[in-house]
Amino acid sequence: MDIVFNCPKCDQELAVDASGAGTEITCPSCSEKIVIPAAPRSSGHLPIMPPHSGDPSQPVNPIASSAAAKIERHLKVPVRNEPAASLIEKPAKPLEVAAKESDRKLRIKTIRHTDCVEVGRDRFDDTVTEFLQKVGEPHLVSVTPLTYSYVEIGSQKIVTDYAVMIIYKG
Ligand SMILES: [Zn+2]
Numbered sequence: 001m002d003i004v005f006n007c008p009k010c011d012q013e014l015a016v017d018a019s020g021a022g023t024e025i026t027c028p029s030c031s032e033k034i035v036i037p038a039a040p041r042s043s044g045h046l047p048i049m050p051p052h053s054g055d056p057s058q059p060v061n062p063i064a065s066s067a068a069a070k071i072e073r074h075l076k077v078p079v080r081n082e083p084a085a086s087l088i089e090k091p092a093k094p095l096e097v098a099a100k101e102s103d104r105k106l107r108i109k110t111i112r113h114t115d116c117v118e119v120g121r122d123r124f125d126d127t128v129t130e131f132l133q134k135v136g137e138p139h140l141v142s143v144t145p146l147t148y149s150y151v152e153i154g155s156q157k158i159v160t161d162y163a164v165m166i167i168y169k170g
Contacts, residue, residue, distance in 0.1 A: 003015070003038075008032075010030035021038045022038060023036050104139065106167060108167050109168065110146070111163060111164050113162050131166065132166070140166070144165040145162060148162075
């Protein structure tokens, strides 16, 4: 469970593991030393309790659970560093998206007429139209008509057909 609070100095939203409540940390945004407030519901030890609370007859369990809690407190110390690391990732995400938007690469798409002929239906124009609309006019670089030859399986004849080569940024 994370405590989400705002830095009192720079108002940066910070998310810290609940185990860090009351700890002084350095704000990753303004480098001000701030104290993590307590979680609204401090249920930090609850996940440990239920497995042991089922056996109240055994006196070993409370000792085991408190020992476990002590170990956990020690383990939680390095955990406090993690929220600072994850905070750095937050502003990085929009940057990645921005890079994808502007980092369009030149791509090529060849649509062959034969690939667009369905039974009794020629969908070449529709297929090309759909593709061009998907790419969008601002990203189109060029559209080049091509012809190509192939051996038709049924008749064993060499057939010349046409295709279109689309170069676009995407
Ligand atoms: Zn701050």
